[in-house]
Amino acid sequence: MLYREAGQFKTSYEKDAAIFPILQDRIGMAVVLVVAFAVVPFVATPYVFTGILIPLLIFSLAALGLNILTGYAGQLSLGTAAFMAVGAFAAYNFMLRVPGIPVLVAFALAGVVAALVGILFGLPSLRIRGLYLVVATLAAQFFIVWFLTRVGWITNYSTSGVITAQQVVILGYAFTTPAAKYLLILSIVSLLALAAKNMARGNVGRSWMAVRDMDVAAEVIGIRLMRAKLLAFAVSSFYCGVAGALFAYLYLGTVEPEAFNLDLSFRILFMVIIGGVGTVMGSFLGAAFVTLLPVFLSVTVRFLDNILGLHIAESTISNLELIVFGGLIIFFLIVEPHGLARLWQIGKEKLRLWPFPH
C-alpha cells in the first residue's frame, strides 16, 4: 500500500523522463541524502567515519566506475586498481608541481589522466573480447603498478616509493576531521553517481548496453563500436581515477603503488558482482556489503570469544573472509546473477502488493 505508483500520472515529457518517476522513490532518495548529509555527521564516531563510511563511499565510486565498464558496456576488467593508482599518483603530481592548483581541479585532472590511460589500455578491446580482454586488463594492472614503482619522478624520488598526500584545503578550509572528509567525499560521490545514473539511462548508456548485449547488432543499428567502447573505458577510468585520488588523499594519507594491487581489483569486481552488474545502486550496495562483511565477521568472532570462550586467530578470520567472499560470489552468480540490486527490486515488487498476497 505504501509503495505504489497507481494514480501517479505522467502528464508531460519532463515528468516521463524524470530520474525518479515515482513519488515514493523521490521521498526515499531525499531521506537517504538528508540522513547522509545532515544526520550522520553528527551521530557517527570517528571510528565509524574512518573505518566504515569513508572507505565505503570511495569503494562505491570505484565500483561504480567498474560497473560502467563491466556492467553497462560488458567489458570485463581486472585492472581497476591500476586505474585508481593512476588517479592517486596523478593527483599527487598535480598538487606537487602546479603551484596553487585547487584540490578539486587536481582531482578532476587526475580523473582525466586516468581516463587517457584507460583509453590506451582499452584500445585492444576493439579487436578482442571476453577472456582475451581480461588478459589485456591484467597487463594494465601489472604494467602500471610496475611503472609507478620504477619511475622515480612520479613519486618525487621518494626512496621507498611511498607518497604522502598533501593536505586538502578548499577555499581556505582544511579538511582534517573525519566528518569533514566524509562530507567532501559524500558530495563528490553523490555528484558523480548522479552523472552516472544519467549517463546510464541516456543515449550513451543505451549504446553501451547495446554493445554489451550484442556488438554486431549494435554496429548494424548505427552505434559506433569504437566510440562506445573507448568512451566506456574513459568514463570508467575517470571514476576509478577520482576514487583513487580520494583513496590516497582522504582515506590513507600515505600510499605506495603496491597498495593498488590485483587483490584490490578483485575486491572491486566482487562489489560489482555482489551488488548487481549493470546498476548504479548495486555499486553502492556491493561496496557496503564488501566493506561491512569483515567488520561483521570480526564482531561475530569477538562475540563468540566472549560468550563461548572460543578463541579464533586473526589469520583464521582472514581465511574465513576469503571463503565467505568466494562462496558468496558463486552463490550470487548461481542464485541471483543480478545481485543485491535485484533483491531490492524484488522487495519493491512485494511492497507494491503488501499487505495483499496478490
Add this chain to the structure above:
Amino acid sequence: MSFFFEVLIGGLLSGVMYSLVALGFVLIYKASGVFNFAQGAMVFFAALTYVGLLEVGLAWWMAIPATLVVMVIVGLLTERFVLRPLVNQPQISLLMATIGLTFFIEGVAQLMWGANVRGLELGVQDEPIAWLMETANINVSRFDLMAALVAAILVTALALFFSRTRIGRALRAVADDHQAALAVGIPLQQIWAIVWGVAGAVALVAGLLWGARNGVQYALTFVALKALPVLILGGFESIPGAIVGGLIIGATEKLAEVYLGPFVGGGIEGWFPYVLALLFLLVRPEGLFGEKIIRRI
C-alpha cells in the same frame, strides 16, 4: 654467446613450468568451455595438501596418491556445485564464478594447513649439471631438466589419453559440440567430471614442481596467472599451443629481463608476458594454434 644460451635454456625450462599450469586451463576449456581461473588456486591447494600430509607423517609414496584423491574430489565438487548450476550462462559469468572459486579454495587451503611458507623436497637438487658446465660452459639446472622431463611425460600421456582411449575420444567429441555429443549418447556430466578430475591431477604435478622450486606459498597463485599470456599465445584450445606458448613466454621473459631489464630499471618479468601477449593479440587474436574464429552477422 654461451651466456645467451644459458639464459635462453633457463627461460625455456621455466617456460615448461608455465606450460604445466597452462595445461590444466586448456583441458577444462576444451571440454567445457569454461576458463578456469581457479586452476592457480588448485595448484596451490595441491602443493599445500601434499606438504601438509608429509608433515602429518605420511611417506611421500602415500602422500602423492592421497593428494591426488583430494584433488580429484575438489575437481568433482567444483563441477557439481559451481559449474553444473551455471551451465549455459554467459562465459563472463563462468569466469567470475571461477574467480570466486579461487578465493574459496585459497581460504580453505590456508585454513586447513596454515599460511606459512614451506619448503618441498622432491629429491632432485636445484644445481647445475656438471657435465654441461664443463663441456659447453652452460649452466643448466638439474631440477629444471627434470621438470621438463615430467612435462614431456605428462603431455605424452595426455595426448595418448585423448587420441587412443574411449573416454578421450568422448572428450574430444564433447569439446567439438556438446549437443551432438549428447545426441550420440555420450554422458556429458560424467565427461565433465572426468575432465575436472584430470585437471586436478595436472594441478598436483604443477603444484609439486612449482612448490619445490619457489616454496609452497600463497604467491604460487600469481605464478598461475602467468599461464594466461601463455594461453593467449598458444590458443585456449590447444595442448601443443600451451607447450609452445609456455616455452615462448618463458624464453622471452628471461631474455627481456636480462637484456632489456637494465635499461628500464629491472623487474619487468612481472608484466612483460602480459604485454607480449597483448601485442600478439593485436596481430593474431586466436593464438598460434587456436581455432580461427569466424563471425557472421
